[in-house]
Amino acid sequence: MSGIRPTGFLHLGNYFGAVRNYVRMQDEFQCFFMVADLHSLTTHPDTKDLKSNVLRVLAENIACGLDPEKAVLYCQSHIYETSELYLYLNMLAYQGELEKTVTFKDKVRQQPENVNAGLLTYPVLQAADILLHRASLVPVGKDQEQHLEMARNFVNRFNYRYGNVFPEPVAFNYSDQLIKVPSLDGT
Numbered sequence: 001m002s003g004i005r006p007t008g009f010l011h012l013g014n015y016f017g018a019v020r021n022y023v024r025m026q027d028e029f030q031c032f033f034m035v036a037d038l039h040s041l042t043t044h045p046d047t048k049d050l051k052s053n054v055l056r057v058l059a060e061n062i063a064c065g066l067d068p069e070k071a072v073l074y075c076q077s078h079i080y081e082t083s084e085l086y087l088y089l090n091m092l093a094y095q096g097e098l099e100k101t102v103t104f105k106d107k108v109r110q111q112p113e114n115v116n117a118g119l120l121t122y123p124v125l126q127a128a129d130i131l132l133h134r135a136s137l138v139p140v141g142k143d144q145e146q147h148l149e150m151a152r153n154f155v156n157r158f159n160y161r162y163g164n165v166f167p168e169p170v171a172f173n174y175s176d177q178l179i180k181v182p183s184l185d186g187t
Contacts, residue, residue, distance in 0.1 A: 001169075002022065002033055002034075003035065003076060004019075004057055005035075005037075005040040006040055006053035006057040007053070013145070018141070019064045019066070020064075020067075021139045021173065022066055023064060023065035023066060024137065024174060026066060026067060026071040032133045033066060033072070034074050034079075035057045035075050036103075036120070037050060037077050038076045039126070041118060042107075042122055043107075043119075044114060056077055058144050076129065082129060086121075086124060086125050090124050092157040093121065093123075098123065101111055101123055101146055102143075103147070104120055104122070122147075123147040125147075126151065127147075127154045127155075131154070131170050134166060134167055135167075136169055137169070137170060137172035139172070140171050152159075152169065153170055155168050155169070
């Protein structure tokens with residue numbers, strides 16, 4: 001299970017960091033790949049463009065080789081159960097642990113005028129996406145490693161409280177290292 005935010009055109013970082021593995025995985029596993037439109041709302045995209053961006057990202061994924069006959073491709077906001085599980089997981093997430101995430105700290109620095117609850121609870125929504133499908137393998141880049149660790153924490157808390165419901169997800173990559181593709185300016 002994995003997803004890409006519809007915030008612009010897919011780029012080489014998306015391809016080498018994610019989509020290339022998606023194409024390979026669809027032949028070996030039961031895969032769920034989504035366009036993460038709810039995640040994109042944390043940075044206040046132009047909502048007039050959001051629908052067309054979602055459709056474009058779906059088309060670009062297919063153009064890169066994802067096959068709707070081999071993998072489930074969907075739009076995150078169309079699966080209402082994601083939001084419901086997100087609510088339950090939020091009750092198991094602690095403010096302190098969420099405030100310590102590298103991505104939250106980065107977003108606070110980058111956009112101090114837009115420090116919203118969605119930015120803070122981004123890892124919880126990501127965990128809901130993963131757990132909804134009971135995914136055990138998650139293709140993530142180095143930048144998402146901390147979020148996946150948090151998803152495992154939420155699994156343990158949920159399973160302790162409600163019974164053994166979800167498997168612990170682990171990072172998956174065809175190489176032995178998580179990939180981080182730098183931008184053209186080196187960041």
